[in-house]
Amino acid sequence: MKPRILLIEDDVHIRRFLRASLPTQGYELLEAPDGREGLALAASQPVEVILLDLGLPDLEGIEIIRQVRQWSRVPIIVLSARDQEQEKVITLDAGADDYLTKPFGVGELLARIRVALRRSLQDREGRAETFFEVGKIRVDLEKRRVFRAGEEVHLTPTEYKLLTVLIRHAGKVVTHRQLLKEVWGPSFVDQGAYLRIFVRHLRRKLEDNPARPAVLLTDPGVGYRLRAPED
Numbered sequence: 081m082k083p084r085i086l087l088i089e090d091d092v093h094i095r096r097f098l099r100a101s102l103p104t105q106g107y108e109l110l111e112a113p114d115g116r117e118g119l120a121l122a123a124s125q126p127v128e129v130i131l132l133d134l135g136l137p138d139l140e141g142i143e144i145i146r147q148v149r150q151w152s153r154v155p156i157i158v159l160s161a162r163d164q165e166q167e168k169v170i171t172l173d174a175g176a177d178d179y180l181t182k183p184f185g186v187g188e189l190l191a192r193i194r195v196a197l198r199r200s201l202q203d204r205e206g207r208a209e210t211f212f213e214v215g216k217i218r219v220d221l222e223k224r225r226v227f228r229a230g231e232e233v234h235l236t237p238t239e240y241k242l243l244t245v246l247i248r249h250a251g252k253v254v255t256h257r258q259l260l261k262e263v264w265g266p267s268f269v270d271q272g273a274y275l276r277i278f279v280r281h282l283r284r285k286l287e288d289n290p291a292r293p294a295v296l297l298t299d300p301g302v303g304y305r306l307r308a309p310e311d
Contacts, residue, residue, distance in 0.1 A: 082108040083197060086127040088118030088144065089159065090137050094182075098131070101186045107193070115139030122148055129196050131189075134160040134171065142174050149175040155196035159184065165301030172255050172302070179253060179302075195251030195308045212247045214309050215295050217286055219247060226286075233285050238263065242278050243306075246296070251308030253299045279304060 085107050089095050095111055102109045110125060112118035115136045122130060130148065134141030145156055157178040158171050168179050177199075178192050212219040216229040224240065226233045235243065245262045246254065257269045264274060283290040297305045 082106055083128040084108045084110060084126065085129045085131060085193070086110045086112065086118065086121055086125070087131045088112045088115065088136065088141075089131065089133040090114060090135075091133065094133075094159070097186075098189075105190055113137075115141070115144050119144060119147060122152070122154070127154060128200065129193055130154055130156045132156055132158050132176070134158060134162055134167070142171060145171065145174045145176050153200075155200050157189075157192055157196060159189075168253070168299065168302045169255050169257075172253060173257065177252055191308075192251070198308075199249075199251070212250070212309075214250070214307050216288070217295060219243065221247070228286055235282075235285065239278055239282055239285075242275075243282060246304065246306035250306045253303050253305045255303040259303065 083106070085102060087095060087098055087109060089098075089111070090113050095113075099109060099111070110121055110127065112121050115138050118130075118132070118136075119139075121127070132141050132144060136144075141158060141160070148154065148156065155177045156175065157180060158176045159180050159182060160167070160171075161182045163181045171179055177196055180189060180192060210220070210222050212221060218227045219225075220227075221244065226235055226240070226243070242259065242263050245259060256272055256275055259275055260268045260271060264271070268274060279296065280290070283293050283296055287293045287295060295307050297307060299305060
């Protein structure tokens with residue numbers, strides 16, 4: 081059975097573009113031109129991923145995310161022309177799983193969809209992967225050991241915790257506040273300096289060129305994303 085994707089988008093050109101692109105890649109596409117119809121479809125039809133525009137004619141995308149999150153954990157990938165940092169932060173903190181700024185390439189969108197589907201399947205099955213591999217990095221999650229290009233890398237307990245949080249959300253931008261909350265606790269959500277320091281330490285230990293990271297990526301002003309194996 082083909083994975084079913086719900087597109088909530090009022091731009092007829094984008095709907096036409098994705099209508100021509102996604103079915104050829106093995107996906108079934110449902111379309112809604114506004115928020116109310118999108119919510120009705122999401123509630124009545126089983127869907128694996130929601131692609132959501134923020135600037136809909138009737139409802140704000142943020143409101144749709146909040147409503148869907150009251151009853152579903154379906155992955156939500158936002159497609160928006162709004163590229164302000166604060167807009168991305170609010171959207172991700174509201175419960176979106178990913179954020180693509182228009183215009184975007186179909187290849188990048190397909191990669192984000194694959195990541196979302198893999199993570200969703202893992203969540204449904206309650207299955208924890210033993211190993212995580214991306215680029216030259218291999219993490220043995222059961223034995224808590226990290227390797228780069230076959231050589232073991234020593235991480236401090238906090239560095240390792242930060243890395244495992246990023247692994248759990250691999251392929252997804254995780255906001256600064258979310259990382260600070262999960263690694264250091266709720267009282268540290270405004271202590272961005274902690275996060276910058278430890279991200280810098282991780283990059284020195286894991287990246288070929290820490291000044292031009294290829295695995296632990298920055299979304300400026302928003303958060304960090306660990307490259308997923310499918311990227």
